[in-house]
Every structure is written in structure tokens, then in C-alpha cells.
Amino acid sequence: MPSSATSDNGFLPTDIVAAAGRLDGVAVRTPILEAHLLNARIGGRLLIKAEPLQHTGSFKFRGAYNRISQIPDEERGHGVVAYSSGNHAQGVAAAARLFGIPATIIMPADAPAIKRANTEAYGATVITYDRYREVRETIGERLAAETGATLVRPYDDHGIMAGQGTVGLEATQQLDAAPDAVLCCCGGGGLIAGVSTAVKAAWPDCPVYAVEPAGFDDTARSLAAGAIVPNDGSARSICDALLAAQPGNLTFAVNRQTLAGGLVVTDDEVRHAMAIAFETLKLVVEPGGAVALAAALSGKIETADRTILIIASGGNADPALFAEALEAGARR
Amino acid sequence: MPSSATSDNGFLPTDIVAAAGRLDGVAVRTPILEAHLLNARIGGRLLIKAEPLQHTGSFKFRGAYNRISQIPDEERGHGVVAYSSGNHAQGVAAAARLFGIPATIIMPADAPAIKRANTEAYGATVITYDRYREVRETIGERLAAETGATLVRPYDDHGIMAGQGTVGLEATQQLDAAPDAVLCCCGGGGLIAGVSTAVKAAWPDCPVYAVEPAGFDDTARSLAAGAIVPNDGSARSICDALLAAQPGNLTFAVNRQTLAGGLVVTDDEVRHAMAIAFETLKLVVEPGGAVALAAALSGKIETADRTILIIASGGNADPALFAEALEAGARR
Numbered sequence: 001m002p003s004s005a006t007s008d009n010g011f012l013p014t015d016i017v018a019a020a021g022r023l024d025g026v027a028v029r030t031p032i033l034e035a036h037l038l039n040a041r042i043g044g045r046l047l048i049k050a051e052p053l054q055h056t057g058s059f060k061f062r063g064a065y066n067r068i069s070q071i072p073d074e075e076r077g078h079g080v081v082a083y084s085s086g087n088h089a090q091g092v093a094a095a096a097r098l099f100g101i102p103a104t105i106i107m108p109a110d111a112p113a114i115k116r117a118n119t120e121a122y123g124a125t126v127i128t129y130d131r132y133r134e135v136r137e138t139i140g141e142r143l144a145a146e147t148g149a150t151l152v153r154p155y156d157d158h159g160i161m162a163g164q165g166t167v168g169l170e171a172t173q174q175l176d177a178a179p180d181a182v183l184c185c186c187g188g189g190g191l192i193a194g195v196s197t198a199v200k201a202a203w204p205d206c207p208v209y210a211v212e213p214a215g216f217d218d219t220a221r222s223l224a225a226g227a228i229v230p231n232d233g234s235a236r237s238i239c240d241a242l243l244a245a246q247p248g249n250l251t252f253a254v255n256r257q258t259l260a261g262g263l264v265v266t267d268d269e270v271r272h273a274m275a276i277a278f279e280t281l282k283l284v285v286e287p288g289g290a291v292a293l294a295a296a297l298s299g300k301i302e303t304a305d306r307t308i309l310i311i312a313s314g315g316n317a318d319p320a321l322f323a324e325a326l327e328a329g330a331r332r
Numbered sequence: 333m334p335s336s337a338t339s340d341n342g343f344l345p346t347d348i349v350a351a352a353g354r355l356d357g358v359a360v361r362t363p364i365l366e367a368h369l370l371n372a373r374i375g376g377r378l379l380i381k382a383e384p385l386q387h388t389g390s391f392k393f394r395g396a397y398n399r400i401s402q403i404p405d406e407e408r409g410h411g412v413v414a415y416s417s418g419n420h421a422q423g424v425a426a427a428a429r430l431f432g433i434p435a436t437i438i439m440p441a442d443a444p445a446i447k448r449a450n451t452e453a454y455g456a457t458v459i460t461y462d463r464y465r466e467v468r469e470t471i472g473e474r475l476a477a478e479t480g481a482t483l484v485r486p487y488d489d490h491g492i493m494a495g496q497g498t499v500g501l502e503a504t505q506q507l508d509a510a511p512d513a514v515l516c517c518c519g520g521g522g523l524i525a526g527v528s529t530a531v532k533a534a535w536p537d538c539p540v541y542a543v544e545p546a547g548f549d550d551t552a553r554s555l556a557a558g559a560i561v562p563n564d565g566s567a568r569s570i571c572d573a574l575l576a577a578q579p580g581n582l583t584f585a586v587n588r589q590t591l592a593g594g595l596v597v598t599d600d601e602v603r604h605a606m607a608i609a610f611e612t613l614k615l616v617v618e619p620g621g622a623v624a625l626a627a628a629l630s631g632k633i634e635t636a637d638r639t640i641l642i643i644a645s646g647g648n649a650d651p652a653l654f655a656e657a658l659e660a661g662a663r664r
Binding site: 028031033035036037040052053055056057094118121122275278279281282283284285315316319320322323326327329 | 365
């Protein structure tokens with residue numbers, strides 16, 4: 001992991017620049033989308049960094065590739081192991097495939113068949129566990145110890161955070177001027193830690209807000225409290241990518257310094273945002289990927305006559321859930 | 333209209349290069365998308381030129397802007413008129429807005445409210461007609477004569493064809509090498525006339541195929557007959573953007589020289605392609621925009637170990653129809 005005596009949190013903008021070098025020609029330099037009909041809705045400009053168009057349909061490929069590239073050669077041949085039923089699984093599987101190394105993904109036995117099939121289609125081996133009786137972290141650490149494989153954590157890792165941060169670095173290069181604000185989804189906080197670090201390096205005065213689903217606003221509350229505060233575990237949300245129990249230690253150490261605050265959106269606001277992205281951007285955005293757009297569309301931040309950069313983080317939406325969002329959107 | 337004594341059909345690759353110059357910084361240089369999970373389905377490579385990400389959600393903006401830019405200054409102030417209930421309407425409206433000139437769009441009185449609202453949102457005036465009792469071409473020509481506005485035809489116009497051709501020109505610049513074939517949708521034939529002209533200029537040996545919905549394969553049959561053959565008018569299709577009665581005169585004069593042939597797909601194959609684009613590319617593609625992908629996915633052309641460039645022309649899909657396609661896709 002990169003570190004520096006000159007940084008409070010041990011995570012530096014230069015880590016992200018280095019990650020961008022490793023990802024050059026490997027990851028998709030995703031476009032920033034803009035639509036007149038979307039801008040007209042809010043009376044300002046929304047610029048959408050479109051990570052659904054990234055390999056594997058989400059930003060997770062970036063961090064996985066960057067992290068795997070930093071495993072010493074003599075260890076990398078033993079492969080990698082990760083626990084995830086979602087975007088991190090596909091990101092790690094696809095990145096491992098490019099390095100020609102084995103990937104083992106630990107998934108709950110009741111994960112949707114399509115997620116398992118997609119992960120296997122990237123060449124990974126899937127191992128299932130009973131989510132009610134077993135702890136995936138324990139299985140992952142045991143597997144890593146037994147096989148010599150490297151455990152690739154989903155967010156609390158500087159190599160992961162630096163890879164995800166290339167989303168923000170690219171945006172600073174793609175735009176001619178700083179936006180008035182940046183909105184980014186937040187689960188464990190890896191993406192926004194990287195994005196906010198890159199954004200602050202380029203545009204020190206630009207506020208970056210975390211956006212979370214209602215009931216999973218642990219980062220918003222932790223920022224307000226100045227210390228990590230977990231969720232109480234009782235909430236449910238369609239934003240399956242953003243259900244971390246609490247901020248990561250490494251991610252929060254960054255985010256407490258870089259973020260202006262946290263915004264919260266409901267599942268209905270997320271469904272509406274998915275329908276609007278369909279209609280105006282022609283982009284498939286999954287629930288967790290749509291929270292930042294939802295915050296802008298539902299007035300959680302001032303948008304009139306302002307330019308807001310929105311990170312749309314992924315597009316791996318279940319077809320039935322997506323169809324339901326379109327119907328809900330049409331009713332509003 | 334550009335013309336040249338050295339060209340059989342009066343339409344030249346240099347017309348497209350000139351259009352690209354006018355569209356530089358105005359139109360979106362749409363990305364070419366690729367997905368491992370899509371390639372794995374066909375055992376080859378599919379490269380998707382993503383025009384749903386163009387302004388107004390389809391390639392039509394390109395031709396409209398290029399055509400309007402070529403109206404002499406002293407005439408342009410009188411505005412433009414067009415007849416369309418679909419993508420051409422929005423393309424003309426958005427382009428006219430950029431030139432600050434009035435646009436009048438002639439739409440059937442029973443056109444979907446959302447299409448009218450979107451066209452008006454770009455600042456156009458919508459005039460309706462009774463599609464069972466009036467002829468839109470006649471109304472358009474009368475309006476143009478009365479007001480001095482320029483009639484912007486949907487496809488049979490070299491300025492339109494040159495603008496649409498920038499889709500192909502960009503693709504030849506974006507790819508390192510010629511693909512084994514290019515598949516492009518075909519209604520009146522404006523897009524494919526431009527695309528095929530640009531493709532043949534860069535890659536003379538690369539075959540370009542028109543793809544049409546079953547029952548609307550007038551270009552395929554006209555190519556086979558060596559002369560324009562209309563559809564018999566009895567067929568129906570969900571591909572609302574591709575229902576021209578017969579090839580245009582100017583477009584067919586080009587297409588008979590540039591195209592390798594025509595492929596035909598069913599509505600079910602189109603729905604399946606829309607669902608696959610959703611799942612693997614995270615791109616919203618409307619029925620008419622999905623026919624080329626449908627042809628590749630349904631084995632209308634050899635794809636194994638080959639690289640096929642697919643033009644996905646637009647994404648203005650009705651939400652209910654899109655939801656239905658996702659359900660149909662899930663059943664296959």
C-alpha cells in the first residue's frame with residue numbers, strides 16, 4: 001500500500017495518478033454525458049460520468065485491476081480471492097482474467113443465478129457460503145492463507161481506493177472548469193474517497209457530497225459525528241451496492257477530510273432517477289449507481305443555474321427491477 | 333447540396349469530412365462500446381457505435397445540424413420545417429435551437445404526447461395533422477413556401493446523408509483496423525448511405541450490410557433487383573424509426589454501389605437484442621436502433637472469430653415497450 005509521511009491519511013493524489021497510468025488502455029475512459037432534456041428539468045447543468053459503460057458495468061473493475069497489478073510478481077501467480085455477490089465480484093474476476101491468474105469469488109449460496117453466471121463467464125471460480133451461518137470474511141482469509149492467494153478487499157484498501165479514484169481524475173481532465181459541486185454514491189466509501197481526493201487536488205474549493213440510501217447513511221452520520229457510526233441494521237433498500245454496515249477505516253480517514261457532507265435519498269427517488277436516466281441519457285443505471293442523480297433531481301442540493309458533476313457508478317440492474325423503475329417513473 | 337462531376341452518384345466522402353468539421357465540438361463523438369459478456373455470446377467481437385448517446389438520443393441530430401448549417405445565411409433566418417413524429421423531429425428541433433432559428437415540426441395529431449413534449453422542449457413549434465386525411469409532405473411544402481422556411485427532409489438529401497455519415501467516419505478514426513463487416517439499420521437509407529460511403533473510403537474491402545425489419549426489407553429487395561422496389565404496405569413492426577415505404581432516390585443511388593446486401597430481423601429478435609444491450613452494454617437502444625445488433629445475435633451473419641462493427645442508431649424507446657423487451661429477453 002502506498003503511504004507518505006507528508007499525508008495525514010496516507011493516501012495521496014499521486015496514488016491515483018499512478019493508478020491511472022496502470023489503467024491506461026485497459027479501463028474504459030468513460031464519457032461524461034449531458035442531456036438538454038435533463039438540464040431543462042433542474043434549470044442547471046448535470047454532467048454525468050458514466051461508469052455503467054466501464055468494463056463489467058461498474059467502476060469496480062478499476063480498483064480491482066489497480067490492486068492486482070500491485071501484487072508482487074512472485075505472489076500474483078497464486079491468484080486472488082474476494083467476497084462479493086455484486087460488482088466487486090465481476091470487477092475482480094475480469095481483472096484477474098487480464099492478468100491470467102486464478103480468481104476465487106465467495107458468494108452467498110442464494111445469490112441471483114445471473115450474478116454467479118456472469119462472474120464465472122469472466123473465468124472465476126465461485127465458492128458459495130451460507131450467509132446466515134458463515135462469515136464471508138473468515139472464509140476469504142482462510143482461503144487466502146491456505147492457497148497463498150491475495151485477498152482483494154472491496155473498499156478498505158489504498159490500492160482499491162486509488163483505482164476507483166481514477167473516475168474522478170478522468171473527470172477533472174475531461175471538464176474545462178470546476179463544477180459547483182460533485183455528487184457521488186457511498187457504500188463502504190472507496191469510490192468517493194478516491195474521487196474526492198482527485199477532485200480536491202484539481203479543484204480545492206469544489207465541494208464533494210456523499211449520497212447514500214435512507215437507513216444506510218452511515219457516512220453522513222459519521223461525518224456529522226466526526227467518528228465512525230454504524231447503521232443500526234434494520235433498514236432495507238433496493239440499492240444493493242451501497243449496503244455496507246459502516247464506513248471503512250481507511251476510507252473514512254480520507255472522507256472526513258475531503259467531503260462537504262452527506263445527502264440521503266429514498267428508494268422512490270432512486271427509481272425515479274433510473275427512469276430519468278433511461279429517458280434522457282439512454283443509460284442503464286442500477287439503483288446504487290443512481291443515488292447521486294436522485295439527489296440532484298429531488299432537490300437535495302441547489303441545482304438552479306449551477307453545474308453539478310454526478311458520478312453514475314454502475315449499471316448492473318436486475319431487469320425486473322429496472323422495468324418496475326420505468327413504470328414508477330412513468331407514474332410520477 | 334454538394335455535388336461533383338467525378339462521382340457517379342454525386343455524393344462524396346469529402347462531403348462527410350466537411351460535415352464532420354461543422355459538427356466538431358457540436359455533436360457528441362459517441363464512444364464505441366464492447367463487452368466481454370456480449371463477445372462471449374457470439375464467439376467473436378462486436379463493436380457498438382453508440383448513437384443513443386448522441387444529442388437528442390439518436391444520430392438524427394448530425395444530419396439536421398449539417399443540413400441547417402448549409403442553408404445560406406439570408407434564408408436561414410426564416411427557419412426550418414420538418415415532418416416527423418420521431419427522432420428526426422427532435423434532431424431538427426435541437427439543431428435549429430443551436431442556430432437560434434425557429435423550427436416548425438409537423439406531427440400526426442395522434443403522436444405520443446411524450447414525443448410532442450420533447451420536441452417542444454427543444455424550442456420547436458409543433459403543428460399537427462390528421463394522418464388519415466392529410467399528406468404531411470404537402471403540408472410541409474406549403475408551409476415552406478408560405479413562410480420562406482427551409483424544408484429539412486428526413487433522409488433523401490445529400491446534406492442530411494453527409495451529416496449521418498459522420499457516424500461512420502468517426503468509427504473509421506476510432507478503430508485501429510477494419511472490422512470484418514459493418515451492420516447498420518436502414519429505413520429511408522440516409523444513415524447507411526453516409527456510413528457506407530465513409531467506411532468504403534477508409535476500408536474499401538469491408539462489406540457493409542443494411543439491416544431491416546421483416547416486411548420492411550425494401551432496401552434488401554431493391555438491392556437484389558437492382559432497382560427501387562417498395563414495401564407492399566401490409567406489414568407492421570415495433571421498429572417505428574425504420575418504416576419508410578421505399579428507399580430514397582438519392583440514398584439508393586449511393587447504397588446500390590456501396591452495400592454488400594440486406595439482412596432482415598423479426599421483432600422478437602429485436603426485443604432480444606434490446607435486452608442483451610441492456611444487460612451487457614448498459615445502453616438503452618430503441619427497436620429501430622437495435623436491428624443491427626439483432627442481426628449479429630441471431631446468426632444472420634457469421635460472427636465466430638470475426639470482428640463486426642454494429643451501428644446502434646438511437647435510444648428513444650418507449651418505457652413500456654422497453655420493459656416488455658426486458659421481460660421477453662428474460663424468457664429466452
